[in-house]
Amino acid sequence: MTHLCAAVIQTRSGRDIARNVEETSALIRAAARDGARYIQTPEMTHLLEKSRKDLFSKIATEEADAGVAAFARLAAELGIHLHIGSLAIRTGTDSVANRGLLFGPDGQLKARYDKIHMFDVDLPNGESWRESATYAPGEEAVTVDLGEVRLGMGVCYDIRFPALFRALAVAGAGIVTAPAAFTRQTGKAHWHVLQRARAIETGSFVVSAAQGGKHEDGRETYGHSLIVAPWGEILAEIDHDAPGYALAELDLSQVAAARGRIPALANARSFTLREAGALTEGAR
Template identity: 60%
Template sequence: MSELVVAAIQMRSGVSPQTNIAVMDDLVREAASRGARYVQTPEMTGAVQRDRAALQQMLRSETDDPVLAAASALAAELGIHLHIGSTAVAAGDGMAANRGVVFGPDGGLLARYDKIHMFDVNLDNGESWRESALYRPGDVAQTVDIGGTRLGMGICYDIRFPDLFRDLALAGAEILTAPAAFTRQTGEAHWHVLQRARAIENGAFVISAAQGGVHEDGRETYGHSIIVDPWGRVLAEAKGDDPGVVIASLALDEVKAARAKIPNLKNARNYRVDGQQKMAEGVRVA
């Protein structure tokens, strides 16, 4: 049976990238010292900054971004796959990309993914978010090989779009990911059921590192970083919103077993709705 020890890093990123890099470094080292060969950080690892002007001032290109440079060096030093759940990078014309990046054990960049679905919502408690005002959405779904296992990349709000994760699974992903900065309100209502549903639907492991707690910019995130198996069982979870490390050993053969028991990936059929052919939303899988 093939086993992979994985870790989800829970953070409470502030507005200073350098401070966040130091926290990331400590927690990733702890995860590696506990045997993790794949380590994932949350959405907006580099900075949680709701002031758009301030965030734009700190934007750098991918090649000049200090968070990604530090992550590449750390992956190479520790000999691990390091997945920066996301950080904001310059995308031109004053816009940013909410970009996830996976580095290999030699520090090389293996894959990048720009968040496809923008969190443009109005919540009951008065919170209003318009990610599309600053972030340019991606249009390519991404899988990447991590030591013989296929991983599918998502970010936060993407978890509410099951077709994306189905397409990643059909493209061979055995591990699905949704590193996040879920609001406390939406996390309390939906976090666990969404993570487990995506695992069950696709017979895949789901790993979602999260931001947690009250941040410097006043935002409050839910935490509860989580690792779920292909049968929907929670293997490991941060029990609150404090920074820390969540570890689990994945028995990768469980993906094949779950998909054999419930072969819904094979059993899916095309159908029509009100005379219209069901179609994808213009997203392709790389």
């Protein structure tokens, strides 16, 4: 029976990249000491910055980014799969990707994923977000093998789009992910149910590290990093918004067991959609 010890790292990232990398690295080391072999950090691990001008003044290309280099070294030092939930990565003079990175135990980059769904919303409390004004959306779903299990990569708002997670599961992912910086308002309303729903629908483990608390740029995030089993049970949760980490032992045989009990992936059928017209009197 194959198992994987997984950990979620919860942070409260600010405006100083070096400090964020240092604080996150300390939590990663602690989780690794406790036995985690796959460790995930939240969306925007090394910088949360609302100001577009200030964001562009601080970020770099993937090749030049100090956080990318530091986390690659750390993965090799600890001999772990290190999933950096996302970083703001410059992709051109005026373009940025919200990019997740997966480093192998040798420190080599195994996968990158650019967040597909942009958080462009107006919330009831007056918050307004236009992620597409700064970030270029990705166009490709991504899976990557972690030895005995395949992992599917998502980021934050992606969790609200079941088709993406179904596609990852159909492609063989037994773990799907949504590292996040969920707003406090939407997190309180929907975070837990969305994570559990994606797990149940796909028969997959869902692992989602989160930002939490009041950040230097003024935003508030929900925290409550989660690891959910394929049957929908919460295996581990950081049940607050402060920095920390949580671990769970994933029994990978539960993926096949859940999909065997409720074979929703196998039973899905294609269909057409039509708009029904008015029924005739005789057919009523």
